[in-house]
Amino acid sequence: MSTPAQYFAEMYRDSDDPWRLAERWYERRKYALTMAALPRERYRDAFEPACSVGVLTRLLADRCDRLLSCDRVPRAVDAARRRVAGLAHATVEQRVLPAQWPTDRRFDLVVLSEMLYYFSPDEERTLLDQATASLEPQGTLVAVHWRHPVDDHAQTGDEAHRVLRSVPGLARVAAHEEPDFLLEVFARSSRPGADPRSLSVAALEGLV
Numbered sequence: 695m696s697t698p699a700q701y702f703a704e705m706y707r708d709s710d711d712p713w714r715l716a717e718r719w720y721e722r723r724k725y726a727l728t729m730a731a732l733p734r735e736r737y738r739d740a741f742e743p744a745c746s747v748g749v750l751t752r753l754l755a756d757r758c759d760r761l762l763s764c765d766r767v768p769r770a771v772d773a774a775r776r777r778v779a780g781l782a783h784a785t786v787e788q789r790v791l792p793a794q795w796p797t798d799r800r801f802d803l804v805v806l807s808e809m810l811y812y813f814s815p816d817e818e819r820t821l822l823d824q825a826t827a828s829l830e831p832q833g834t835l836v837a838v839h840w841r842h843p844v845d846d847h848a849q850t851g852d853e854a855h856r857v858l859r860s861v862p863g864l865a866r867v868a869a870h871e872e873p874d875f876l877l878e879v880f881a882r883s884s885r886p887g888a889d890p891r892s893l894s895v896a897a898l899e900g901l902v
């Protein structure tokens with residue numbers, strides 16, 4: 695079973711930033727690693743589901759011509775909107791996934807940060823199929839997740855990344871592993887079994 699809506703409503707009831715994403719060095723460092731792992735310097739159109747209070751949103755806004763971020767909880771959406779206020783290319787909406795995935799849009803970047811473990815494996819697969827279908831050829835999907843077990847999570851980060859690695863149409867181009875989190879970068883690959891080296895940063899830059 696996926697983590698119920700009630701859990702998130704309660705997390706935000708008493709706090710603007712229940713995970714203290716804006717304060718902790720742990721988070722700042724992880725966001726910096728996530729941003730550094732993105733293969734392209736700039737993205738045309740990015741989607742960041744489950745953005746919480748918008749700390750990563752603000753960093754992504756500097757690398758994207760257009761950015762859509764969303765969260766299911768209105769208080770989180772308000773906080774994220776405040777963080778990107780004045781940036782006309784960044785939009786934050788209230789959406790519940792996977793039901794409200796923006797299926798009418800195509801993205802060259804999808805950012806799945808600290809959210810896949812809330813979904814049951816079946817629901818995660820639905821969400822990842824949507825993500826893959828909405829990625830342009832060679833578009834980037836980045837995923838980063840906490841590895842320690844949490845009672846209210848439907849899966850661990852490792853389990854969620856195992857499901858992610860089995861999705862057809864995604865070729866892994868980078869991975870970073872620590873005791874606390876996994877960070878993996880995938881490229882949308884139209885050819886099954888395509889050599890990930892053909893999607894490398896050097897290949898994109900014409901160096902190889």
Ligand SMILES: C[S@@+](CC[C@H](N)C(=O)[O-])C[C@H]1O[C@@H](n2cnc3c(N)ncnc32)[C@H](O)[C@@H]1O
Nearest residue numbers: 702744745746765766767770789790791807808
């Ligand atoms: C731990 S925070 C992650 C924040 C952000 N992605 C980051 O890495 O800083 C998880 C967020 O996911 C949101 N969320 C969980 N399930 C969701 C769903 N089904 N649809 C949209 N948002 C969801 C929660 O409301 C919460 O704000």
